[in-house]
Amino acid sequence: MSGDQQGWTQLQRVILPPEGQVDTIPLYVDAGTVNGVRLIEDDAVYRAAKLPEDKLRFMSSTPRQAHFEDLLSRTSMKVRSGDRMSFGTYFNAFPASYWRRWTTVRDIRLTVSTQGEGAVVVYKSNARGSLQRVASERVSGSTVSNFELSLKPFGDGGWYWFDLVAGGEDLILTEAQWLSNAERRIEGGGSITLEITTMNKPDYCLNNAKILADNLDVLDCVKEFVIVDQGNQKVLDYPGFKEVAERFNGRLRIIEQANLGGSGGFSRGMYEALENESDYALLLDDDVVIEPDSITRLAVFADYCRKPTIAGGHMFDLYNRTVLHTFGEIVDAHRIQPALPHQDMELRHDFAVVNLRQTPWTHRRTDVDYNGWWMCLIPTAVIREIGLSMPLFLKWDDAEYGLRAKEAGFATVSLPGAAVWHVSWADKDDLVGWQAYFHERNRAITALLHSPFPKGGRVQRESLQQDVKHLIAMQYFTERGRIMAMEDLLQGPEELHRLLAERLPQINALRAEYPDAQVKEDFDDFPHPRISKGPHPSANAGIPAKKDLIPWALKTVVRQLVRKPDPSSEEYPQTVLAHKDNRWWRTAGYDSIIVTNAEGTGASWYRRDPAKLRAMMAQSTRLHAQIYREWESLAARYQAAVPQITSYQAWRETFEKHTVSRDEAQP
Incomplete structure (x- = not known):
């Protein structure tokens, strides 16, 4: 399947991990066991590669492994005699459905240059993750194999990829490319x-x-x-x-x-x-x-x-x-929260454990x-x-x-x-601390600009619930930032450029007022925990059941407002909580605790303060009520302001004000 490549543009080349990144091999070529969706029954492919019968039986029963030393360059690798390596991987399979959906490309060419004896086998998948053998070619000596492939069947999903099978001697992949001869929207390529x-x-x-x-x-x-x-x-x-x-x-x-x-x-x-x-x-x-x-x-x-x-x-x-x-x-429009595009998608998937070919949801096109x-x-x-x-x-x-x-x-x-x-x-845990201000304000702004639901759907209800959680968990600095965010939201969009350089220093200046915002590296910098008369929740305490949640929350808020903290809680924490245990339903039961941060670099001392709880709960309730009443007028103001505050001229004025010279830039 040889042919002239003139007039064809490279869409994607086969690449291999840079030197020193051995841990990323599974993203480039199937490292470790390579028996994912290998068609063992397709013995004809192996026989075409002239494999000895004993090696054929060996490959069918024992998975082979990719070796880091076989990676010869960014585009070249050796497949050892008797091995089969797949390029049906994250970085080297061709995402056909995306090209089919969004581009003018309808036909592509796969070009595989090899040296040695073996076979090239091409596969494709569909949106359900079903795999199909497309073509194969026996290779010997220095060979360039061209495969003409259509994108028409990839309406909802699917990939193309190829495997290399080495015969009685090593097979060298010199390079491989996915090409197109379609016209670009930007001729010659954009800058x-x-x-x-x-x-x-x-x-x-x-x-x-x-x-x-x-x-x-x-x-x-x-x-x-x-x-x-x-x-x-x-x-x-x-x-x-x-x-x-x-x-x-x-x-x-x-x-x-x-x-x-x-x-x-x-x-x-x-x-x-x-x-x-x-x-x-x-x-x-x-x-x-x-x-x-x-x-x-x-x-x-x-x-x-x-x-x-x-x-x-x-x-x-x-x-x-x-x-x-x-x-x-995607953005969940009713909640204005990031969401996964479809239910079977995994948030964290390890390709070293389960390869691309074995993972059906990765074959469905994700919009x-x-x-x-x-x-x-x-x-x-x-x-x-x-x-x-x-x-x-x-x-x-x-x-x-x-x-x-x-x-x-x-x-x-x-x-x-x-x-x-x-x-x-x-x-990370950026919902707690100084970033809480930006989470609260900017989520609300996004809802004002884009929510199709009255009053922003669930945004304000969830915001008030979040305030309660932070307050009963003694995260007063976090709640101070969220209150400031609502106050700034009500000022309107005209202040956003001015606040860019001002607000973070102002938030950080408040840290000194809140012990929960002060991080110390050593546990020895805190008093040693002691048993007090205050409450000691069970170490196995879980989140209240949904039907009990509101009564539990009301009871907890009332208890924290009415019951004074044990006097010793000001001098000594009751216990130390690891970050993973720092959940509002756990911390709400204490008067005084040391909590480690998400990064593991330090800890803070949380102490219950009924006065702060009372004042902040009142502020939060008042601000949420005001935002709810003014939602429609606020949305109109923010939507009308977008063209101006996102304009080239508005940003130019901001950059001219805040660009610094080398002398000014020195710390």
Whole structure:
């Protein structure tokens, strides 16, 4: 099946993990046991590869393994005699259904270059995860195998991939590519401004700069690489960074500005892409490790989309790199909360345990409302029409933008095979502490802008319930931020740009007033726990049953308001709770406890304070009632303000005010 490749464009190439990332092999080629959906009964394939009969029997009974030393380069690997290796993996299977749904491509070509004796076997799947053998070719010597493949059967889901079977000698994969001869929407390929927003993570920035500098071939489409530095630990001053920066030959620029949060940093990336007339802005988080081929995959996919389309990458766990944390997200319109697009999807799936071919839900095409800005490619045509990010500092900026784009007719696609490794939410608890302000305010703003339900559906009811939970759990600093969020929400959208640089320092200044906000590294920095006359809940206490929840909550609130804490609780905690046990139904039963944080880096002392509970409960109730009464007028104000506050001009004024010179930037 040889043929001339002239006139064909590479959509995706087969890649292998970089040196030193042995733990990621299952994402590239089936490492460990490779008996997932291997068709053992298809002995004809093995016989075509001229396998000795004893090896044929051996392969049918004993799984073989991929070896790290057999990875020869980023595009080449050795398959040992008698082995069968599958490229039906996250990074190397071709996500046919996504190309079928969103692009003009209808036919593709798989080209596999090999050296040695064996066979190439092509497979496909459907949306139910059923697997079908498509074609096979025996290879010998130096061979280029071409397979012409149609995308027409992939309406709801499915992938293409291939396996290599080595015969009596080793089989070398030289390279493999998925190609198309369809016309691009952007002829010759669009240009990208690649932007990283960072806040005191210069080590991550240096690492990603090194990765990109070592893979300059994936930056052919990148017009400019911009790092927006919003911290006081400057990237440009970090040891070794200037040497790496020189490898970009003038395409890397660092902008230093005040801390305007993620929305301020990423809007700066959008702004710079408009300024230099790029076709796309590619937004990247700082605390990630990037798979560099993801850049070209997103860019080429977006080029072939029938109309301007936001294309984003998935998120793997930085500390457990075969675990897929986010495959796609929607917004539950009734609750304005992130949700999984379909019920059988797993939130955290480990491809080292169960491979792609054995995981039916990954074969169904997943349509989304938005993509997280850990890696997201946004066409500047979209930015020109709907504006830049809402000035939300952080939380909900990416989801709100996706919803706004969707309402304007622009889809978002979370593209399999494009991804970063990022610290997963499992290692964070950002609903407690200073970020609670942004969760509360920005969720409500998103509801005001996009909820189709009266009064925002369940948003306000759940918000009040959350306030009760924080208060009975003695998280007074968290609740202070949530009250401040509601007060700012009622001020209206006109204040959002002003608050970008002001609100976080003001929230942090309140820490001194709240013991639950003060973190100490050593348990010895706290008094040793002692038994007191106060309550001691059972260590096995669980969440109250749904039918008992409201009576239990009322009883708990009344008890905390009326019953004075044991006097000794001011001097000594009653116990220490691990973070996983820090649940409102547990902590509500104590007067004084030490609680560790999600990161495991320290602990705080929670102490019950009836006066704070009484005052904050009253404030929360009053503010929720006011927001409920004014919901329609607030929604009208916020919706009317969006075009202005997300405009190029509004953000330009904010950037001019908060961009700093090198002298001003020094800590």
